[in-house]
Amino acid sequence: xxxxxxxxxxxxxxxxxxxxxxxxxxxxxxxxxxxxxxxxxxxxxxxxxxxxxxxxxxxxxxxxxxxxxxxxxxxxxxxxxxxxxxxxxxxxxxxxxxxxxxxxxxxxxxxxxxxxxxxxxxxxxxxxxxxxxxxxxxxxxxxxxxxxxxxxxxxxxxxxxxxxxxxxxxxxxxxxxxxxxxxxxxxxxxxxxxxxxxxxxxxxxxxxxxxxxxxxxxxxxxxxxxxxxxxxxxxxxxxxxxxxxxxxxxxxxxxxxxxxxxxxxxxxxxxxxxxxxxxxxxxxxxxxxxxxxxxxxxxxxxxxxxxxxxxxxxxxxxxxxxxxxxxxxxxxxxxxxxxxxxxxxxxxxxxxxxxxxxxxxxxxxxx
Amino acid sequence: xxxxxxxxxxxxxxxxxxxxxxxxxxxxxxxxxxxxxxxxxxxxxxxxxxxxxxxxxxxxxxxxxxxxxxxxxxxxxxxxxxxxxxxxxxxxxxxxxxxxxxxxxxxxxxxxxxxxxxxxxxxxxxxxxxxxxxxxxxxxxxxxxxxxxxxxxxxxxxxxxxxxxxxxxxxxxxxxxxxxxxxxxxxxxxxxxxxxxxxxxxxxxxxxxxxxxxxxxxxxxxxxxxxxxxxxxxxxxxxxxxxxxxxxxxxxxxxxxxxxxxxxxxxxxxxxxxxxxxxxxxxxxxxxxxxxxxxxxxxxxxxxxxxxxxxxxxxxxxxxxxxxxxxxxxxxxxxxxxxxxxxxxxxxxxxxxxxxxxxxxxxxxxx
Numbered sequence: 192x193x194x195x196x197x198x199x200x201x202x203x204x205x206x207x208x209x210x211x212x213x214x215x216x217x218x219x220x221x222x223x224x225x226x227x228x229x230x231x232x233x234x235x236x237x238x239x240x241x242x243x244x245x246x247x248x249x250x251x252x253x254x255x256x257x258x259x260x261x262x263x264x265x266x267x268x269x270x271x272x273x274x275x276x277x278x279x280x281x282x283x284x285x286x287x288x289x290x291x292x293x294x295x296x297x298x299x300x301x302x303x304x305x306x307x308x309x310x311x312x313x314x315x316x317x318x319x320x321x322x323x324x325x326x327x328x329x330x331x332x333x334x335x336x337x338x339x340x341x342x343x344x345x346x347x348x349x350x351x352x353x354x355x356x357x358x359x360x361x362x363x364x365x366x367x368x369x370x371x372x373x374x375x376x377x378x379x380x381x382x383x384x385x386x387x388x389x390x391x392x393x394x395x396x397x398x399x400x401x402x403x404x405x406x407x408x409x410x411x412x413x414x415x416x417x418x419x420x421x422x423x424x425x426x427x428x429x430x431x432x433x434x435x436x437x438x439x440x441x442x443x444x445x446x447x448x449x450x451x452x453x454x455x456x457x458x459x460x461x462x463x464x465x466x467x468x469x470x471x472x473x474x475x476x477x478x479x480x481x482x483x484x485x486x487x488x489x490x491x492x493x494x495x496x497x498x499x500x501x502x503x504x505x506x507x508x509x510x511x512x513x514x515x516x517x518x519x520x521x522x523x524x525x526x527x528x529x530x531x532x533x534x535x536x537x538x539x540x541x542x543x544x545x546x547x548x549x550x551x552x553x554x555x556x557x558x
Numbered sequence: 559x560x561x562x563x564x565x566x567x568x569x570x571x572x573x574x575x576x577x578x579x580x581x582x583x584x585x586x587x588x589x590x591x592x593x594x595x596x597x598x599x600x601x602x603x604x605x606x607x608x609x610x611x612x613x614x615x616x617x618x619x620x621x622x623x624x625x626x627x628x629x630x631x632x633x634x635x636x637x638x639x640x641x642x643x644x645x646x647x648x649x650x651x652x653x654x655x656x657x658x659x660x661x662x663x664x665x666x667x668x669x670x671x672x673x674x675x676x677x678x679x680x681x682x683x684x685x686x687x688x689x690x691x692x693x694x695x696x697x698x699x700x701x702x703x704x705x706x707x708x709x710x711x712x713x714x715x716x717x718x719x720x721x722x723x724x725x726x727x728x729x730x731x732x733x734x735x736x737x738x739x740x741x742x743x744x745x746x747x748x749x750x751x752x753x754x755x756x757x758x759x760x761x762x763x764x765x766x767x768x769x770x771x772x773x774x775x776x777x778x779x780x781x782x783x784x785x786x787x788x789x790x791x792x793x794x795x796x797x798x799x800x801x802x803x804x805x806x807x808x809x810x811x812x813x814x815x816x817x818x819x820x821x822x823x824x825x826x827x828x829x830x831x832x833x834x835x836x837x838x839x840x841x842x843x844x845x846x847x848x849x850x851x852x853x854x855x856x857x858x859x860x861x862x863x864x865x866x867x868x869x870x871x872x873x874x875x876x877x878x879x880x881x882x883x884x885x886x887x888x889x890x891x892x893x894x895x896x897x898x899x900x901x902x903x904x905x906x907x908x909x910x911x912x913x914x915x916x917x918x919x920x921x922x923x924x925x
Contacts (some may be wrong), residue, residue, distance in 0.1 A: 402852075
C-alpha cells in the first residue's frame with residue numbers, strides 16, 4: 192500500500208502517506224525504512240540539499256523509479272526495435288534497426304542485441320539494472336517462450352526465443368505474440384485506454400489480432416487466439432498477395448515496399464492499384480468482421496499497415512454496421528509503429544509490478 | 559462448507575461432516591441445526607422410521623434437494639421445451655410442444671406457459687416451490703432479459719422477455735442466448751465436461767455459437783459474442799438458404815423440414831442434394847474456422863442440426879487441421895435437442911447456488 196501510494200505521487204511526507212493509506216504512523220515509518228533499505232524509496236530532502244534549509248522541515252520521500260529498468264523488444268520481419276524505461280514505465284530511450292526479411296534467426300537476434308547494447312550505452316543504464324525484458328514477435332508463442340509457429344520469419348518456428356535471449360540478460364525474459372503485445376500497448380497508452388474489451392488488428396498481408404477481454408489478454412487455449420490471417424485460406428482461394436497485386440503475379444508475401452507502392456499508386460488514381468486496394472480492404476473487413484462476431488468487443492483498433500491505410504477505416508465502420516448485430520467502435524492505432532515494442536515493455540512492467548507487490552508482502556509480514 | 563459437504567453425499571453423520579469440513583463438532587452441530595431450520599437439511603433417521611431401531615444410532619442428515627425446484631426453458635422457432643429439477647439439478651421431468659415458426663410472441667409464450675403448467679402438474683411440484691427459472695432463446699439478450707435482436711422469431715426483437723415471464727413466476731427469471739445456454743449445458747453434462755475452453759456451434763441455416771473461456775461464459779461486450787451467422791453476409795453473397803437449395807429457389811430460412819428433406823435425399827445418393835449439402839458444410843467449416851481462429855478453444859462441440867449431420871464432422875476436422883494453426887478437438891453434441899433447455903436449467907441452478915452460499919455465509923457469521 193505504501194509503495195502504491197508513493198508511486199502515484201512525485202514525493203510525499205510520512206503524514207501524507209499515513210493519510211492516503213489509512214495505516215498507522217509507526218507502520219508507515221517502518222515500511223518506508225524497509226523500502227529505503229530495499230532501494231525502492233529515497234528521502235527527497237537529502238537529495239536536494241536539506242542542509243540549506245531552515246528549521247526542521249517534514250521529511251519527504253519518493254519512489255526510486257531508477258532502482259531498476261525494463262526493456263520492451265520487438266522482433267519483426269523487417270526491423271528490430273527496443274524501448275527502455277525505468278520502473279515507472281516512462282520511456283527513456285528507443286532504438287530500432289532494419290533487418291532483412293531473409294535474415295537467419297542468428298542474424299536477427301544479433302541485430303537485436305546490437306540495438307539493445309547501443310540503447311543501454313546511450314542511456315547510461317548498466318545491464319545489471321534490468322529487472323525484466325518483454326519481447327514481442329509474430330507467431331504462436333508458448334508459455335515457456337518457444338515460438339511454436341511463425342511463417343513470417345525464417346527459422347522462427349520452433350525457436351526457443353525466450354531461452355536464447357535469456358543468455359543476454361540476467362533478468363526474466365517474457366515472450367509474447369506481436370499483435371497481443373500491441374493490444375496491451377493500445378490499452379495502456381494508445382487508442383484503447385477507455386475500454387477493457389478490445390480487439391487489436393495488426394493489418395498486413397497476413398493480419399493477426401490480439402484481444403483483451405475484461406482488460407486481460409485472451410491468449411486462447413494454445414496461444415493462437417486471433418490468428419485470423421489463416422481464414423483466407425478457407426473458401427476463397429485468393430491470397431492477400433494476389434488480391435493486392437496489380438499484375439498477374441502475386442506480390443512476395445513479405446515485400447512491404449511493393450505493397451506501399453500499390454497504395455501510393457492507388458492514391459495517385461491508378462485504376463488497377465485502386466481495385467487492388469479495394470480488394471485488400473474487403474478482405475480486411477471480412478477478417479475483422481469474423482473477429483467481431485466471435486468476440487463482440489466494445490472497440491476495434493486497427494494498427495500495422497492501417498497507420499498508412501486511413502482508407503480502410505470508413506469501409507470497416509460501414510460494413511461492420513451493416514453486418515454485425517452490434518457493431519463496435521473502430522479506431523486507428525495511436526501508437527503506430529511503436530505499438531508492439533510498447534506492449535512488450537508493458538508486459539515487462541507487469542512482471543516487475545508483481546514482484547514489487549511480493550516485496551511489499553514480505554515487508555509487511557515482518558512488521 | 560457444511561452445505562457443500564452434504565450436497566456431495568447422500569447422507570452423513572455429524573462426525574463425517576466434521577471430518578470432511580475440518581470444522582469443530584459444536585460448529586457443525588450449530589450449522590446443521592440452522593440448515594434444518596432453513597429447510598435445506600433434514601435428519602434422515604426420522605424420515606425412515608427411527609423408532610424401529612435399537613439403541614441410539616448416530617443421527618444421519620441429508621441435503622433436502624426437494625426444498626426447492628428449478629425450470630430450464632427453451633423458446634425456439636419450432637418448439638418450446640421445459641425441464642424441471644430439484645435443487646440437486648437432476649432432471650425430474652420434461653415437456654415440449656411444437657409451435658409454428660410464424661406464431662406471435664403472445665402465442666409462443668402461451669404455448670410455453672401451457673407446457674410449464676403441465677410439467678409442474680405431472681411432477682406434483684407447486685409453483686411456489688420454484689427458486690429460479692432459466693430461459694434460453696435465439697438472439698442477442700441484454701442483461702435485463704430484453705431481446706435486443708432476434709431474426710428467427712416473429713415479434714422477438716425488443717421483447718422484454720424476462721419481464722413478461724416474471725409475471726408467471728415469483729422467483730428470479732434469467733434469460734440467455736440459446737447457443738450460450740447450450741455451451742453451458744455441454745460443459746455441465748455433455749461433450750465438454752473435460753474442457754474449460756469450448757466453442758459450441760448451434761448449426762442451422764444461421765449458425766450461432768456460445769463460448770466458454772476458462773470455464774466461464776463469454777457473452778461479449780454487448781451480449782453478441784458468437785453470432786457468427788452474420789459472417790456469410792460479407793464477401794460471399796450466397797445465403798445458406800441458397801446454398802442448401804436443390805432448385806433455383808432458396809429454401810425458406812426457417813423451413814427445417816425442407817432442410818431435412820435435402821439431407822435425406824443426399825443420403826439416398828441424389829447428386830443435386832449431395833452438392834447442396836457439400837456447399838452447406840463448406841460454409842459451416844468456414845464459420846467454425848472463424849470462431850476457432852478468433853478464440854483458439856481446446857474443443858469445438860457441434861450441435862443443432864449437426865446431431866443429424868454426422869457428415870459435417872470429418873470435413874470440419876480435416877479443414878481445421880489444414881488451416882488452423884493449432885486445430886482444436888471437434889466433437890458432436892451429446893445432449894442433442896435437450897442442450898438448450900439443459901443449459902437454461904444450469905443457469906437457474908447457478909443462480910440458486912449463489913443464493914445458497916449467501917445463506918451459508920449468514921449462518922457462519924452468526925456463529
